[in-house]
Amino acid sequence: MPDRPLNLLLQAPVFRGAHPDDLRELAVLSTPLSLRRGEALFHAGDEVRSLYLVVRGSVRVYRVGRGGTRELTLHVEGPRQLVSGVTAFQEQAAPERLVTYPAHAEVLQTPTELLSLPAQAVREAAYHTPALAQAVIAYFARRQAELLERMESLVFSELGERLAAYLLEHAAAPWPLPTNSELAALLGTVPELVSRKLGEFYRLGVIRLERRVVQVVDRPALTELAGQAAARR
Amino acid sequence: MPDRPLNLLLQAPVFRGAHPDDLRELAVLSTPLSLRRGEALFHAGDEVRSLYLVVRGSVRVYRVGRGGTRELTLHVEGPRQLVSGVTAFQEQAAPERLVTYPAHAEVLQTPTELLSLPAQAVREAAYHTPALAQAVIAYFARRQAELLERMESLVFSELGERLAAYLLEHAAAPWPLPTNSELAALLGTVPELVSRKLGEFYRLGVIRLERRVVQVVDRPALTELAGQAAARR
DNA sequence: CGCGGGATTGAAGGGATTCAACCCATGTGG
DNA sequence: CCACATGGGTTGAATCCCTTCAATCCCGCG
Incomplete structure (x- = not known):
């Protein structure tokens, strides 16, 4: 079924409220991939080229500290959720300064299926489609609220x-x-x-x-x- | 000078890259206010109606925990920076569930001058103007990166x-x-x-x-x- | 001169960290 | 079928940092 990616995109909360036409182009550009538990999706410092939509399974995004002896899980993303969604929208400050992932991501379940979306195309789509812009902005706001909760509980x-x-x-x-x-x-x-x-x-x-x-x-x-x-x- | 608010908006990083015409309407809707050290801009739980652009002085956004015995400063915003910028973009999930500030904000310097912008109007503007959408999204992404840094240093x-x-x-x-x-x-x-x-x-x-x-x-x-x-x- | 807010210092105590030892289940290969 | 290795899990003990409460100090100000 050729338009399965489109359906997946339409069901993702990030794009809630979007019209199918807004996402058709992105669906075409998406590429599926399947990974197994323990495999890395990306590492901190890698150049950001794409963002990932979890179709099945789950992915853990984490940072390491204390010289590698310790990890802090930032999010665990399940089906319909986005990995690296926020980072992918960071414009590079200067031509020579690449945007890199600020964290690592690894797969928690076998199998985990993902849809890889080119970051540039997603950005363009979001900027030029009001419905998408609205959805993405609302998603970011929600994400930040979650992060704050997390931070507060860690501190307090x-x-x-x-x-x-x-x-x-x-x-x-x-x-x-x-x-x-x-x-x-x-x-x-x-x-x-x-x-x-x-x-x-x-x-x-x-x-x-x-x-x-x-x-x-x-x-x-x-x-x-x-x-x-x-x-x- | 009647268009001073417009100039202030144009200089704010949140709206970087926007065309003056995109911001003219917002400038008209903005209202200036001036506060002194210690005065509260809003409290956690208040309904979100507006967002604030710092013109002069500085504002501290913080959460309280441990039964009020302890505070955690989330950001300190100076001139050209936005207060509650992210929260103001949270759509209400249900009609009866108001969006409320997740933190307190108080003024650090006397005098601190601000521009109050109606949240609804800012949202509309951002959704319908690609240049604004791009700027706002990039701003959110930057903000989240900062928060992550902050969180990491607090934990590690x-x-x-x-x-x-x-x-x-x-x-x-x-x-x-x-x-x-x-x-x-x-x-x-x-x-x-x-x-x-x-x-x-x-x-x-x-x-x-x-x-x-x-x-x-x-x-x-x-x-x-x-x-x-x-x-x- | 006394007052008050902030800064400093002491001391007791608790939670977190670290290192290390040990257990246990699983899986592998002899 | 057993020896062994492996990866978690559990537990102990020493230590460190942070927390908390309280007392004291300092300085600017009325």
């Missing part, structure tokens, strides 16, 4: 609160936890601490944990533990 | 490194320090710690400090102290 909340908030977000049903390393990167800490805190919650009886499958038992208590980290939801 | 660097980096940024000549409270809010900590670290740097001989006027004496050493927090500049 302690690890226990952040972990409790994380657990509450996914508490609908028992679900398998990511590895402690991944959790640590999400929460801005190290695997050891995640292990300790999880054990603490377990001993308190607010969660059940068996073979990495976790279930929230005492939601009020967990909400209490999340403190103000959860107050905003 | 220790207080001493952040303070050293801050001092280096302003090291061109001796200059008067803000109060310790303001510094603390910028660095994500409390005034006591700022005092301690400043004293430490002083005893190390890397800065001179007299009546709140600071001067970087040993720049290499300070760069060393800033560690990776300065490596990216």
